[in-house]
Amino acid sequence: MDHEKVNILLVDDQPAKLLAYEVILKELGENLVVAASGREALEYLLKNEVAVILVDVCMPELDGFELAAMIRDHPRFQKTAMIFISAIQVSDLDRLRGYEMGAVDYVPVPVVPEVLRAKIKVFAELYRKTRQLERLNAELEDRVRARTAELEQSHARLLESEQRRSLAIAAGRxxxxxxxxxxxxxxxxxxxxxxxxxxxxxxxxxxxxxxxxxxxxxxxxxxxxxxxxxxxxxxxxxxxxxxxxxxxxxxxxxxxxxxxxxxxxxxxxxxxxxxITERKHAEERQNLLAREVDHRAKNALALAQSIVRLTRGENVKAYIQSVEGRINALARVHTVLSLSSWQGAEIRRLVDEELAPYSDGNQIAPLSGPEIQLQPATAQTLALALHELVTNSAKYGALSTQEGRLSINWENETGLLRLVWEETGGPPVETPTSRGFGTQSVIASIESQLGGNAEFDWRREGLLCRLSVPLEPRGAGQDRHQNRDAAAERPRGERTARSADA
Missing domain, CATH: 3.30.450.20 (PAS domain)
Known part of the structure; x- marks a missing residue:
């Protein structure tokens, strides 16, 4: 670092003079670069840093004064030392012009080697020390910037920490x-x-x-x-x-x-x-949810057990189909309820799920009714009832023939869901003499479990079923009382079921 070589550019159109300058300056131990013209000198300068430029005043195409002016116009070389060499007598006016072009000194011809070496050495050392000082300044600035950035980051972290603490305090937590x-x-x-x-x-x-x-x-x-x-x-x-x-x-x-x-x-x-009050409440809610999930799982298992125990079939295959159909209905409504985090099920979604296997043709009229959110227990029971109606219709009613038609509509009468199931165009209907399991299941689930009532009208053109279901849960005693009243008020024909029910 004490004697880092610097570039010294020698510019002259005469090779002999360039060789002489190289011999004179060789003992300085610097990196000597020769250029035979002003253009060649400019090309080198654009690619390299130069400490001193030794340039002949008189050169063809581009003389020393013009070259100096072009060099000084470049921001990178505005402070580069330039020494003119002139073989002719230089007047004070010429010297003034040279200094205006950026020259720092003149060397007359014949050149005195000791004088030229001394001048070149001074400017080379000045350039070297200047570069060393610039590097030291850059390193110092880098350290200052790094330290400043570190302090700013530390200050920012401290502020952020204090802000977080202040926010926690402000929230009272x-x-x-x-x-x-x-x-x-x-x-x-x-x-x-x-x-x-x-x-x-x-x-x-x-x-x-x-x-x-x-x-x-x-x-x-x-x-x-x-x-x-x-x-x-x-x-x-x-x-x-x-x-x-x-x-x-x-x-x-x-x-x-x-x-x-x-x-x-x-x-x-x-x-x-x-x-940690909120955390404690969350833990309580989680425990309550776990108990609720356990309760619902037991209810689902109880429903599945009832399905298996009460289902009847002419043979094993028919029995398996009936059981699978009812359990699938239970699974579908379970999926609907899961999507709402067991907050309830929208009735249209529930009906759509049960009618999905028969929705490809034009047998089913567009559903009609307002949006009604059913509670989980109501949704499960109503889904099983709808499944029984769909299954019976597919086996014996309107959905068993291409000509059959089915329409379903519902309304909310001050907290009471009234759903009308109407079949037309199917095989002629005869009033059954005994209840099948499907009809029994519909009546039992709607009346015993939900406190509503189910009315069946076996018209010759097709079944007309009316379901009335309370949207809010009521007491068991009140439910039983209403069931008995509703059953007593129904005509005998409406309280019987299709004998061919599964």
């Missing part, structure tokens, strides 16, 4: 406190007051006042913590409940750390309190 064990002084931040629902202007933090905020079942937690600290424990964590002055109970988790003196005695306790 986290607070910090400090207790001087020796003199009993307490220090709370704003978040601590917010969690406990206290006014910092009126509340005085004392052991008695703080203990009064604890839930009666959690009064032992502070005593346990103090006992642990006195035994040498460094930290303590516990969940506890507090009762705010307005009577609201909140769940908290507290973490405390003790500071001991050289003798091992506690001198200070610091801690953080976090409001």
């Amino acid at each position: 986290m607070g910090s406190w400090d207790w001087d064990w020796v003199n009993g002084d307490w220090m709370w931040d704003e978040g601590q007051y917010q969690i406990l629902g206290l006014d910092p202007k009126t509340f005085v933090a004392t052991p008695a006042n703080i203990q009064a905020l604890l839930h009666p079942d959690d009064l032992e937690e502070p005593r346990r913590a103090l006992a642990q600290f006195q035994k040498g424990a460094k930290s303590y964590e516990a969940e506890f409940r507090i009762i705010r002055p307005d009577g609201q109970m909140r769940w908290c988790v507290g973490t405390a750390a003790a500071t001991h003196d050289k003798a091992g005695r506690v001198v200070r306790v610091s801690g953080v309190t976090v409001d």
Whole structure:
């Protein structure tokens, strides 16, 4: 680095003079570059850095003055040292013009080797020192920038951390406190007051006042913590409940750390309190959901068990088909309910699912009715009832022939779902003399389970079935009472079922 070679550009149109300059300057130990014309010199300059340019004034095409002017016009070479060599007598006017073009010195011919070497050496050293200084400055600027960036990042992280803490405090979910064990002084931040629902202007933090905020079942937690600290424990964590002055109970988790003196005695306790009420509520909801899922699973298994136990068939194949059909109906409504997180099922979706296998042709009229959200239990039971109606219609009713037609419409009459199932164009219908399982299943599910009623009108042109289902659950006693009244009011023909039901 002390003698890093620099480029010295020698420009002259005469090879002999260039050779002479090289011989004179060789002992300087620099990198000598020759150019036989001004254009050649410019081409080299555009690609390389040069410390000193030694240029002949008198050259064809582009003389020394013109070359100097072009070099100075380039931003990168505005400070490059240029020395003119002139074989003719140079007047003061010529010198002034040369200096205006950017020359730093003149060397007359014949050239005195010692003088030329001395001048070139001075400018080469100046260039070398300038470059070293620029590198040092660049390195220093890089270090300053890196340090500044590091400080800015550290400051940004600190601000972000403080903002997060401030947001947590503002939300009333986290607070910090400090207790001087020796003199009993307490220090709370704003978040601590917010969690406990206290006014910092009126509340005085004392052991008695703080203990009064604890839930009666959690009064032992502070005593346990103090006992642990006195035994040498460094930290303590516990969940506890507090009762705010307005009577609201909140769940908290507290973490405390003790500071001991050289003798091992506690001198200070610091801690953080976090409001975990929402988390506790979420855990309760999760436990409730688990119990609800268990309850629904048991209900589904009970329905499946009833299906298996009560289904009848002429042979094993028919029995299997009936069981599979009813369980598939139960599975379809289960899927619909799952998509709504068991909040309910829209009746149109429920009907569409049951009619899907027969929806390719024009046998089924467009569904008519408002959007009604059914509760899970109602949706399950109604889906099985619709499945029985669809199955019977496909075997013996309107859906068993190409000429048959089926229309379904419903309405909401002040909390009561009224659904009308109407078949036409199928085989002639005769009033059955006994109830089949399908009809029994529809009547039992609608009346016994949902507290509604099912009316069957065996018209010769096709079955007309009216289902009335309460949209809100009602008491079992009230359901049974209404079922008996509805059954007593129906004509005898309407309370019988098609003998060919599966």
